[in-house]
Amino acid sequence: MILRLIMNNSIQNSEVLIGDYIKTLRKKHKIKKSEYLPSGNIPVIDQGQDFIAGYINDTERNYDGQLPVIIFGDHTCTLKYVDFPFAVGADGTQLIRPTKDFDIRYLYYALRNLPLEHFGYQRHFKYLKTSKIFCPPMPIQHKIAAVLSTYDDLIENNTRRIKILEDMAQTLYQEWFVHFRFPGHKKVPMVESPLGPIPRGWKVVPASEAMFINPKTSVPRDTIKPFVPMKSATERSMLITEIEARKGNSGAKFKNGDTLFARITPCLENGRTGFVQFLPDDDKVAFGSTEFIVLRSKTLNPYFVYLLAQIRDFRENAIKSMTGSTGRQRVVNECFNDYFLPNPSSDILGQFESIVAPMFRKVQNLSEKNTNLQQTRDLLLPKLISGEIDVSELDIDTDSI
Secondary structure, three states: OOOOOEEOOOOOOOEEEHHHOEEEOOOOOOEOHHHOEOOOOEEEEOOOOOOOOEEEOOHHHOOOOOOOEEEEEOOOOOEEEEOOOOEEEOOOEEEEEEOOOOOHHHHHHHHHOOOOOOOOOOOOHHHHHOOEEEOOOHHHHHHHHHHHHHHHHHHHHHHHHHHHHHHHHHHHHHHHHHOOOOOOHHHOOEEOOOOOOEEOOOEEEEHHHHEEEOOOOOOOOOOOEEEEOHHHEOEOOOOEOOOEEEOOOOOEEEOOOOEEEEOEOOOOOOOEEEEOOOOOOOOOOEEEOOOEEEEEEOOOOHHHHHHHHOOHHHHHHHHHOOEOOOOOOEOOHHHHHOOEEEEOOHHHHHHHHHHHHHHHHHHHHHHHHHHHHHHHHHHHHHHHHHOOEEOOOOOOOOOOO
16 A cells, blocks of 8 residues: 655644543453463463563453553553453553543554653553643544554564464474474384484484584674674564674674574573574674573584474473572573484485575564564654644545554
8 A cells, every 4th residue: 555645734633631531441360470371372461572471271361351452561661552362461561441532543653652751660650641642633543543553564464474484493393303204204214212212314412512502703892793682582483683783792692593592590481592694694793692692503404403492391401400599590501411312314404404494584584574664664653643744635444443
């Protein structure tokens, strides 16, 4: 859809006090963070940065109120628009709907446009209610919401495709290297090993022999390079987002094809593991948080290493090795000497790489498209909300908004 946006400052717009136009909704159930599951039937939405924080399977603990709702993080100031069944997670999660004069989707975008000051881990809902936002006529609200939601719908569609691709790669890994149902497996006899029966020609090795642990990588000190803080490794995904640019070379050092494995609690338990493929070419290097362990293939391939790092028993082996004070425990690198795996034949590894490598590249491409869509949406957002961009003459379908 091509939209002709007319610059005009004459739009009728008035500012109103947010607290006069919203209501908070009752939360019958709140799911404790210790109850979150990595997968399940019901998504849990809380005040964290990730849109979906986890899952539960108990449908009796669903949010049972009106949809859609806006979720505001009382401590984090995050905003989420939720129009599907979900469960409310943890404390500090405010559920909001407008009482009058506001399209809820427009209200969500108007709240996102607020320059709300963050005061650390105190409650911020009181500041939100005393802030003001523009309240244009309802047809204008519908059109603004339609324009901005077009970008969000594209982002959501790409995000779904990313999850499907990641699930496909992990399922393929499980089939080939856990259940040993790789192409031609019926013709390969199973032989006994310390891990039980494995395909003939495969060799049981410790992880530290199959991959390099924190390999030496030269990173120049004085030039500006990509830097990956811990928060940039997303939970339950290979994506590395919000990459910074810094000078220096202290911390983890890596290049394309490396896996970044969180070594500190609770990041490891929460699943922070990233796959590096954002650098422009394979000769470029980057650095990041000292709390990453860099895993690089030695006898496997980069995709196998990343998918192995997502396996529960691999992660539990690392978690069991943690030492240090409560809340700041770290993985001991020697734990990889104690984790054994069947190293597949080079032929099977090559076949696997030829299938999953395009999936990984597509994930990165879709992520980059999402970044561009987000940047364009965020550029339009303040101009649309303030009326600097006049949408009154736009011929746009708002029935589905």
